[in-house]
Amino acid sequence: MQQGHMNAQLLAYEKIRDQILNGTLAGGTKLVEERLAEEIGVSRTPIREAIRRLEQEGLIQKKRVFKPSRTDLIHLFEMRILIECFAVKKAAKYMTEEELIQLKETIVRARNSKEAEVVAANKEFHDMLVKQSRNPLMIANLDKMKAVIYLFSKAVVFNKRPMLIDEHEDIYHAIAARDGERASQLMEQHLQSDLQFTLDLHVLD
Amino acid sequence: MQQGHMNAQLLAYEKIRDQILNGTLAGGTKLVEERLAEEIGVSRTPIREAIRRLEQEGLIQKKRVFKPSRTDLIHLFEMRILIECFAVKKAAKYMTEEELIQLKETIVRARNSKEAEVVAANKEFHDMLVKQSRNPLMIANLDKMKAVIYLFSKAVVFNKRPMLIDEHEDIYHAIAARDGERASQLMEQHLQSDLQFTLDLHVLD
DNA sequence: ATAAAATATTTTGTATACATTTTTTATTTA
DNA sequence: TAAATAAAAAATGTATACAAAATATTTTAT
Numbered sequence: 241m242q243q244g245h246m247n248a249q250l251l252a253y254e255k256i257r258d259q260i261l262n263g264t265l266a267g268g269t270k271l272v273e274e275r276l277a278e279e280i281g282v283s284r285t286p287i288r289e290a291i292r293r294l295e296q297e298g299l300i301q302k303k304r305v306f307k308p309s310r311t312d313l314i315h316l317f318e319m320r321i322l323i324e325c326f327a328v329k330k331a332a333k334y335m336t337e338e339e340l341i342q343l344k345e346t347i348v349r350a351r352n353s354k355e356a357e358v359v360a361a362n363k364e365f366h367d368m369l370v371k372q373s374r375n376p377l378m379i380a381n382l383d384k385m386k387a388v389i390y391l392f393s394k395a396v397v398f399n400k401r402p403m404l405i406d407e408h409e410d411i412y413h414a415i416a417a418r419d420g421e422r423a424s425q426l427m428e429q430h431l432q433s434d435l436q437f438t439l440d441l442h443v444l445d
Numbered sequence: 446m447q448q449g450h451m452n453a454q455l456l457a458y459e460k461i462r463d464q465i466l467n468g469t470l471a472g473g474t475k476l477v478e479e480r481l482a483e484e485i486g487v488s489r490t491p492i493r494e495a496i497r498r499l500e501q502e503g504l505i506q507k508k509r510v511f512k513p514s515r516t517d518l519i520h521l522f523e524m525r526i527l528i529e530c531f532a533v534k535k536a537a538k539y540m541t542e543e544e545l546i547q548l549k550e551t552i553v554r555a556r557n558s559k560e561a562e563v564v565a566a567n568k569e570f571h572d573m574l575v576k577q578s579r580n581p582l583m584i585a586n587l588d589k590m591k592a593v594i595y596l597f598s599k600a601v602v603f604n605k606r607p608m609l610i611d612e613h614e615d616i617y618h619a620i621a622a623r624d625g626e627r628a629s630q631l632m633e634q635h636l637q638s639d640l641q642f643t644l645d646l647h648v649l650d
Numbered sequence: 651a652t653a654a655a656a657t658a659t660t661t662t663g664t665a666t667a668c669a670t671t672t673t674t675t676a677t678t679t680a
Numbered sequence: 681t682a683a684a685t686a687a688a689a690a691a692t693g694t695a696t697a698c699a700a701a702a703t704a705t706t707t708t709a710t
Contacts, residue, residue: 248664272691283665284692289497296501303692315580322527375520381586452670453694477661488695489662508662 248286255280256290260299261390267307271300298388308392310439316385317435323378324370324431325424328411331372332420340416343368347412350405365408369427393438401437404430453491460485461495465504466595472512476505502589504596513597515644521590522640528583529575529636530629533616536577537625545621548573552617555610570613574632598643606642609635 256276259265271291273284280287294300308316335343343365350361370382407430414423461481464470476496478489485492499505513521540548548570555566575587612635619628 274691285664285666288692289493289663292494292497293501296498315582318531318578318580319582319586322531326523326527373523375523377520377524381524479661490694490696493662494693 248282249289252276252280252282252286252290253293256287256294257299257387260294260305261387265305267305267391269305271303271305297384299391306388306391308388310442313389313392313438314435316389317431320382320385320389321428321431323373323382324366325427327370327373327378328415328423328427329420330374331369332415332418332423334374335372335415339368340412343412343415347405347409350408362404362408369411392442401434403433407433453487454494457481457485457487457491457495458498461492461499462504462592465499465510466592470510472510472596474510476508476510503593511593511596513593515647518594518597518643519640521594522636525587525590525594526633526636528578528587529571530632532575532578532583533620533628533632534625535579536574537620537623537628539579540577540620544573545617548617548620552610552614555613567609567613574616598646606639608638612638 256265256271265271273287273291277284277287291300291303299306346361346365346368350358350365353361370379373379407426411423411426411430414420414426461470461476470476478492478496482489482492496505496508504511551566551570551573555563555570558566575584578584612631616628616631616635619625619631
């Protein structure tokens with residue numbers, strides 16, 4: 241959490257967002273402007289703007305902390321698959337040798353580290369690929385979605401799904417071989433597995 | 446323009462949005478809260494909320510009416526193609542006979558009407574298909590994008606591209622034949638042609 | 651006359667008061 | 681007791697005043 245020129249709005253936005261993501265504000269909680277204003281120490285005005293923003297990002301819906309259902313997650317992943325498969329095809333076409341080395345590097349790092357570092361490396365793998373879409377719209381879209389996806393899976397200790405890194409490696413090889421179609425197929429399977437894994441951990445709904 | 450329970454916010458939102466879409470507020474124009482407040486006859490507070498919303502929809506950027514560049518339009522269409530091709534595959538799988546009749550109906554209407562009615566029928570064709578994605582996220586996304594796409598092509602008299610209806614018909618036949626792959630390919634070509642047509646009409650940039 | 655500094659003006663950000671609506675609680679009635 | 685209604689409280693919507701920041705304008709020095 242960095243603090244640029246901290247105006248009240250940004251402060252409110254970041255504080256509320258953090259509380260939602262780390263679970264302090266649980267899914268379904270009603271957000272009361274005055275309560276938040278008092279807690280954060282600003283007036284209602286910037287709180288409102290922050291809430292509007294979070295509403296647009298999907299983290300708040302109808303004044304309540306969004307609690308994604310299984311169906312919501314499935315929809316999110318449908319969209320995610322569309323974008324990441326597109327990106328991966330572009331990657332196969334346009335990624336430079338240097339970029340490929342960097343990509344490979346995230347896999348090596350994921351194998352040789354543990355805990356948070358693994359998660360960070362895997363995240364970087366996906367981020368690098370999404371960037372290859374060269375489409376700011378898609379990048380921004382996916383960014384928003386990730387917050388909601390995280391919201392759903394935050395209970396899931398940490399992405400420790402078996403085979404995850406192997407799948408990344410397969411995707412990498414397909415890209416390096418400039419086989420966009422195959423990379424896309426592999427990415428789809430990879431994300432479907434991720435979705436299934438997440439759904440399985442939330443038996444109730 | 447219908448008026449539900451007209452609160453100041455909605456009023457402001459709709460008025461500003463309309464002015465952007467119909468060109469009264471030209472691309473690049475700086476939006477001054479006080480000016481708008483006076484004109485619309487509400488205070489600055491609801492104006493601000495309306496602006497935030499329009500910012501999120503992409504119609505306003507950094508306090509100015511968004512003026513999409515050719516590149517922006519290309520990005521928009523990349524995203525649009527992704528979603529509509531996805532939708533069309535689902536349509537081929539799941540559309541009922543009744544729905545297919547309705548779809549066909551939009552084509553007949555487009556052939557036998559003129560002016561605004563043709564445009565409406567063509568729009569309905571796409572809307573019906575997008576709905577087949579059965580994914581609220583995609584539907585909402587496309588809806589936002591359409592406003593911006595319209596913003597770009599509003600100077601373009603009205604969608605009178607030759608072959609447009611024939612292409613719709615081809616897509617319809619592919620769907621009716623339950624050939625999702627082909628429907629998707631046809632939809633992609635169709636939208637690429639639309640993009641090209643729109644770009645060609647804006648020689649300057 | 652030009653560039654820099656100082657000043658004035660406009661515009662946005664924030665707090666606050668009050669109006670309106672929504673939600674909750676209490677009360678009445680069947 | 682349960683449903684319906686009325687009263688109270690709470691929360692949101694809106695207007696407005698003032699503060700801070702960003703822009704535009706004038707002044708000054710070179």
